[in-house]
Amino acid sequence: ELTTNKKVTKLEDLQGQKIRVMTNKYHIAYWNSLGAAATPMQFTEVFMGLQQGTIDGEENPYMNIVGNNVQEVQKYVVETNHVGHIITFFMNKDVYNSLPDNVRKLVDECAMAATAYGNRRADKSIQKYKQTCIDAGCEIVALDPQVIAQLRDKGKVVYDMVRKDLGSGIVDQLLQAIDQARKNGK
Numbered sequence: 001e002l003t004t005n006k007k008v009t010k011l012e013d014l015q016g017q018k019i020r021v022m023t024n025k026y027h028i029a030y031w032n033s034l035g036a037a038a039t040p041m042q043f044t045e046v047f048m049g050l051q052q053g054t055i056d057g058e059e060n061p062y063m064n065i066v067g068n069n070v071q072e073v074q075k076y077v078v079e080t081n082h083v084g085h086i087i088t089f090f091m092n093k094d095v096y097n098s099l100p101d102n103v104r105k106l107v108d109e110c111a112m113a114a115t116a117y118g119n120r121r122a123d124k125s126i127q128k129y130k131q132t133c134i135d136a137g138c139e140i141v142a143l144d145p146q147v148i149a150q151l152r153d154k155g156k157v158v159y160d161m162v163r164k165d166l167g168s169g170i171v172d173q174l175l176q177a178i179d180q181a182r183k184n185g186k
Contacts, residue, residue, distance in 0.1 A: 003065055003074040004057030008141060011150045020046050020058035026158050033157045050074060062129035071136040078141045080151060087118040
């Protein structure tokens with residue numbers, strides 16, 4: 001999510017805002033593609049940077065916003081959802097394929113149940129963190145779906161960077177999984 005002291009309801013509101021990002025070329029490219037001024041900064045400097053106005057905002061999930069008291073020095077939490085909240089199950093493919101069919105089926109069922117449980121717990125904690133932000137005086141800004149679509153469209157420059165760095169296969173696989181999750185209402 002984006003926290004800021006300048007209300008953002010449309011893409012144009014990001015123009016020139018100094019947004020703290022990790023020192024990561026993908027995050028830098030994303031915010032710059034939106035017209036913001038991506039500002040790499042060590043996280044230990046963020047609170048003071050926000051407090052002193054060196055930066056206008058920063059990006060983090062709710063747990064990091066509240067865990068570091070960012071809500072105390074920011075007026076808005078803008079739900080950009082620009083970095084996926086993904087809970088997934090990993091297993092060695094060779095080990096998985098070596099299992100008997102009935103065991104693979106059990107592993108699949110257990111992985112789906114554990115992922116669903118993790119998502120429910122995460123959703124519940126996010127609601128608690130949102131309330132902490134509201135209680136501190138922050139306004140939660142849910143962007144219009146058209147604005148979210150604009151952010152995604154502008155951010156496609158990052159897909160191209162990742163394709164160049166890691167190959168199209170991994171990007172296409174992730175985008176297909178995201179599309180499938182959206183179709184399933186997740």
